[in-house]
Amino acid sequence: MERDFTMIWLPLARVAELTGKSIKTIRRLVKEGNLPAVNRLVPSGKSHTTKTFVLAAGEHLDLEIADCKSKNQQGVCLDRELMNMGSDKRDCRFVTAYIKVGDKEE
Numbered sequence: 445m446e447r448d449f450t451m452i453w454l455p456l457a458r459v460a461e462l463t464g465k466s467i468k469t470i471r472r473l474v475k476e477g478n479l480p481a482v483n484r485l486v487p488s489g490k491s492h493t494t495k496t497f498v499l500a501a502g503e504h505l506d507l508e509i510a511d512c513k514s515k516n517q518q519g520v521c522l523d524r525e526l527m528n529m530g531s532d533k534r535d536c537r538f539v540t541a542y543i544k545v546g547d548k549e550e
Contacts, residue, residue, distance in 0.1 A: 450535045451527070452519075453482065453497035454508060458539070462507040474498065484522065486540055497538050517542040 454462075459479070460470045474481040480499040485492040500508050512518060519539035526533045 450537055451529075452500040452505060452508070453484075453536060453538045454500045454504065455539065456481070456496040456498055458508075459498045459500075459504055462504060462511060470498065471496075482527075484538055486522065486538075495540075512542070515542075516545055518545050 456470050456474070457467055459465075460467045463470070470479065473479045474496065480501075481496050483494050483496050486495045498504070519537075520541040520543055521537040521539055525536045525538070527536045
């Protein structure tokens with residue numbers, strides 16, 4: 445049985461910030477095919493703008509989770525999207541912004 449999971453996509457600039465690399469370097473890695481990326485329209489004021497999103501997997505996902513925890517923040521995403529990935533459809537979330545969250549007591 446195949447395991448379901450949600451694919452998290454981060455803005456190109458966020459991946460640059462998390463990895464300590466320049467936006468130009470991340471763009472080059474995307475162009476060379478070393479980082480999976482897609483473009484999506486994102487609301488921007490009264491219009492929309494196109495942003496590049498990079499798949500957060502492995503090290504990038506670990507960095508994102510650690511950074512969000514350390515800053516008590518969570519991502520705000522576009523509406524859920526199902527993407528064709530080979531013969532499967534995967535649930536995808538595209539992070540567009542971050543909000544602070546309160547400390548949770550357990």
